[in-house]
Amino acid sequence: MDADHQRLIRQVRQRLESLARAGVDRAPLGPLPAITPSMIASAVPRTSRAEPPRASVVDQPEPQEADSSATVAPLPRRRPAAPTPPPATPATIGSLFDEPGISEPVIPPEERPEALRVLAEEIASCVRCEVLCANRTNTVPGEGNASARLMFVGEGPGQTEDETGRPFVGKAGKLLDDMITKGMGLRRQDVFIANIVKCRPPNNRDPEPEEVRNCIGYLERQIAIIRPEFLCLLGKPAAQTLLNTSMPMGRLRGKWQRYKGIPTIATWHPAYLLRNPSAKKDTWEDLQMLMKAMGIPIQKRGGGG
Numbered sequence: 001m002d003a004d005h006q007r008l009i010r011q012v013r014q015r016l017e018s019l020a021r022a023g024v025d026r027a028p029l030g031p032l033p034a035i036t037p038s039m040i041a042s043a044v045p046r047t048s049r050a051e052p053p054r055a056s057v058v059d060q061p062e063p064q065e066a067d068s069s070a071t072v073a074p075l076p077r078r079r080p081a082a083p084t085p086p087p088a089t090p091a092t093i094g095s096l097f098d099e100p101g102i103s104e105p106v107i108p109p110e111e112r113p114e115a116l117r118v119l120a121e122e123i124a125s126c127v128r129c130e131v132l133c134a135n136r137t138n139t140v141p142g143e144g145n146a147s148a149r150l151m152f153v154g155e156g157p158g159q160t161e162d163e164t165g166r167p168f169v170g171k172a173g174k175l176l177d178d179m180i181t182k183g184m185g186l187r188r189q190d191v192f193i194a195n196i197v198k199c200r201p202p203n204n205r206d207p208e209p210e211e212v213r214n215c216i217g218y219l220e221r222q223i224a225i226i227r228p229e230f231l232c233l234l235g236k237p238a239a240q241t242l243l244n245t246s247m248p249m250g251r252l253r254g255k256w257q258r259y260k261g262i263p264t265i266a267t268w269h270p271a272y273l274l275r276n277p278s279a280k281k282d283t284w285e286d287l288q289m290l291m292k293a294m295g296i297p298i299q300k301r302g303g304g305g
């Protein structure tokens with residue numbers, strides 16, 4: 001084991017210990033695991049394994065332990081070692097393990113409906129987007145099972161949704177209902193349905209980037225409350241926003257993606273499917289990927305259309 005690895009082992013151990021001290025609620029910690037060189041080796045970026053160690057201002061060692069196997073000279077110190085490492089937070093742990101996850105605390109299932117209700121009230125009083133506020137009849141926060149295993153995310157309310165305050169209740173909504181019930185064999189009330197923006201963009205235009213920025217925190221908080229096991233992103237705005245990419249839908253769909261660690265499938269928006277029925281077979285394939293992962297038996301259900 002070289003000095004590079006030893007230093008990383010120490011850093012990881014310190015992070016885990018300070019996390020345990022802080023009682024951070026990410027996963028039950030229990031006794032600290034033994035950290036082996038091979039675990040660390042797989043976490044070391046290739047360049048740092050191949051290149052000679054470089055001193056960095058944030059990467060200062062605590063007092064070196066004597067190690068007869070060390071072959072690399074101790075790194076020069078540019079500043080004294082901090083007496084205690086900074087407290088670990090889920091975010092720092094996330095970056096350490098390259099798996100950001102959801103940083104908000106887990107809300108017990110029985111408290112989730114109320115948490116969603118309070119959030120919906122906050123959404124109803126939101127005035128961040130002047131144009132959308134002036135245009136809306138109702139905000140459309142989303143609805144469904146507060147502990148849903150599967151959450152659908154669309155783009156934004158249309159006219160019927162704006163009139164009723166409920167997501168996906170117009171023509172596209174009827175097709176989504178069929179996808180959920182006839183296609184997947186679930187009930188609408190088993191899943192949670194939400195949108196990227198909670199107010200109807202005028203004339204059903206795409207939401208502006210600023211509107212998405214203003215609103216996305218509400219969806220993030222809904223996801224953090226519900227903790228779905230799977231996400232299904234409906235259409236380009238939802239997929240590109242949550243997957244933080246400008247890739248076209250044709251390349252995003254049909255394969256597993258991750259949003260904050262949650263296994264995620266992007267597929268065509270039901271409104272697009274109404275205009276392009278030949279794409280329904282793609283969406284049926286995408287839904288079957290979800291069904292397999294969720295352990296839902298796949299019967300011949302007429303290809304999602």
Ligand code: URA
Pocket residue numbers: 154155156157158161166167168169170172173195271
């Ligand atoms: N289209 C969407 O993206 N969301 C809705 O709620 C309705 C139509």
